[in-house]
């Protein structure tokens with residue numbers, strides 16, 4: 082992948098927010114704030130290139146919005162994520178992830194042993210984020 086200014090800026094956006102699952106408009110805004118003005122087509126092309134390279138994980142949330150999150154690296158596998166049903170923000174769950182992964186590996190192994198192929202797991206926890214569930218407290222704090 083050629084390290085153009087825009088792709089470096091995109092990498093920096095995700096380095097600054099490693100747990101974020103960003104939509105294209107959010108990425109476009111973040112890049113603009115970083116001083117890199119790129120159009121929608123270019124942002125989508127970069128995101129798809131990052132996804133194809135295995136750096137980003139592409140997912141569609143409950144609101145049918147395509148979001149891109151940092152792909153879990155190495156043994157980590159699919160990190161569980163939390164999605165707020167109100168504002169559709171997504172967070173990767175790092176706490177307790179190892180235990181979930183271990184359990185998932187066992188499930189996958191059992192399925193593979195039974196002859197199933199190309200297995201993928203996408204774990205999503207749905208609920209309301211702290212901001213949506215307690216808006217007043219969030220403002221006070």
Ligand SMILES: [Zn+2]
Pocket residue numbers: 165166167168169170209210211212213214
């Ligand atoms: Zn929310």
